[in-house]
Amino acid sequence: MPAKRTLPYVILGIIHTQGPQTGKQITHEFVHEIGEFYHASHSQIYPEFKRMAKDGWLTSEYLDGKTIRYDITEEGLEVLKQWMEEESDDDATSSLKLYFIRDQKDPLLQKIMNEQLEKHVKKLDHLKERKTLLFSHDEKQDHYGHYLILTRAIEREENHIKWLKAQLGN
Amino acid sequence: MPAKRTLPYVILGIIHTQGPQTGKQITHEFVHEIGEFYHASHSQIYPEFKRMAKDGWLTSEYLDGKTIRYDITEEGLEVLKQWMEEESDDDATSSLKLYFIRDQKDPLLQKIMNEQLEKHVKKLDHLKERKTLLFSHDEKQDHYGHYLILTRAIEREENHIKWLKAQLGN
DNA sequence: CAGGACATGTAAACCGTTACATGATTAA
DNA sequence: TTAATCATGTAACGGTTTACATGTCCTG
Numbered sequence: 001m002p003a004k005r006t007l008p009y010v011i012l013g014i015i016h017t018q019g020p021q022t023g024k025q026i027t028h029e030f031v032h033e034i035g036e037f038y039h040a041s042h043s044q045i046y047p048e049f050k051r052m053a054k055d056g057w058l059t060s061e062y063l064d065g066k067t068i069r070y071d072i073t074e075e076g077l078e079v080l081k082q083w084m085e086e087e088s089d090d091d092a093t094s095s096l097k098l099y100f101i102r103d104q105k106d107p108l109l110q111k112i113m114n115e116q117l118e119k120h121v122k123k124l125d126h127l128k129e130r131k132t133l134l135f136s137h138d139e140k141q142d143h144y145g146h147y148l149i150l151t152r153a154i155e156r157e158e159n160h161i162k163w164l165k166a167q168l169g170n
Numbered sequence: 171m172p173a174k175r176t177l178p179y180v181i182l183g184i185i186h187t188q189g190p191q192t193g194k195q196i197t198h199e200f201v202h203e204i205g206e207f208y209h210a211s212h213s214q215i216y217p218e219f220k221r222m223a224k225d226g227w228l229t230s231e232y233l234d235g236k237t238i239r240y241d242i243t244e245e246g247l248e249v250l251k252q253w254m255e256e257e258s259d260d261d262a263t264s265s266l267k268l269y270f271i272r273d274q275k276d277p278l279l280q281k282i283m284n285e286q287l288e289k290h291v292k293k294l295d296h297l298k299e300r301k302t303l304l305f306s307h308d309e310k311q312d313h314y315g316h317y318l319i320l321t322r323a324i325e326r327e328e329n330h331i332k333w334l335k336a337q338l339g340n
Numbered sequence: 341c342a343g344g345a346c347a348t349g350t351a352a353a354c355c356g357t358t359a360c361a362t363g364a365t366t367a368a
Numbered sequence: 369t370t371a372a373t374c375a376t377g378t379a380a381c382g383g384t385t386t387a388c389a390t391g392t393c394c395t396g
Contacts, residue, residue: 036300043385044385066347066348102314144276145270145279148268155333193377212375213378214356216376236364
């Protein structure tokens with residue numbers, strides 16, 4: 001995978017919601033808190049901190065001559081806000097954005113879930129087409145595994161869509 | 171992501187199930203057939219073919235002085251078989267293996283789905299623990315997005331488990 | 341004070357993508 | 369025949385992981 005750059009935005013999001021962070025603290029976040037949904041190792045985090053400070057997204061403050069604590073700047077906040085509002089290329093990114101939304105009334109919640117809904121509806125349509133194209137007769141006899149995972153993929157999409165609609169209906 | 175090496179095995183699987191392949195053919199497979207579940211670009215495929223031929227997993231045969239068609243060797247078959255039987259590190263890999271199973275009676279089907287089931291049950295347990303730990307009272311008021319995606323993750327696992335059990339019950 | 345854990349930092353290797361290059365076939 | 373397309377091939381780049389390196393603090 002081309003692995004589009006999300007690390008800096010996740011860092012901004014964490015600092016924004018959890019307050020200023022040292023390398024140790026944010027590494028802990030990545031392992032234990034947000035770790036369910038995103039992971040980064042310390043060897044990415046430390047250089048990324050410096051890059052972001054150089055770019056003016058973070059301020060750095062020495063705590064004890066070696067421990068640096070970073071805080072988000074106005075520019076960083078702006079960058080975060082833009083990222084939150086731009087369209088996500090995949091589900092994982094959408095979920096990360098949701099993770100950083102604290103208020104149930106935030107209109108971004110609806111926006112992101114609506115985007116997801118639209119994409120999953122399209123995906124479901126496509127998968128169903130594939131299924132009728134490939135397995136409308138008895139072909140599954142001879143490609144059972146393919147039939148299985150296609151069926152599973154369809155059910156997953158249906159389940160996800162159902163969930164999104166239920167949430168959006170609230 | 172570290173992206174564990176799956177390309178060569180997918181190539182073996184395709185040749186095994188679809189017969190000998192040229193670069194063009196297998197590129198088409200990656201885009202149009204198996205593309206739902208795995209993707210590779212031609213710039214990976216051509217060098218990989220050569221590596222695999224050098225390693226004795228494939229034989230190469232010139233069709234017209236420039237088009238090379240590759241077929242699987244006995245050794246390649248063995249490698250494929252081993253890969254199919256070893257434990258998968260993630261769901262995507264499990265699905266790929268299922269894709270290559272043509273016969274509904276193949277015992278590997280059950281084996282792989284049982285592995286998946288076990289992992290997803292563990293994952294579900296873990297997610298539920300997280301939820302009670304983080305959101306047993308009214309904390310969701312203040313971290314609604316986190317609450318949402320955790321809830322969604324749980325439902326996804328439940329749905330997947332339900333599906334696996336239904337399949338295994340047949 | 342010696343050893344180990346730990347926080348921080350850097351380097352190397354791997355995989356995959358995008359972009360570029362080449363030669364042959366096809367088509368205007 | 370020239371131009372476009374296409375199959376094949378190579379190079380450069382980005383991102384992530386693993387491994388290695390350094391200094392500090394804690395502990396026996």
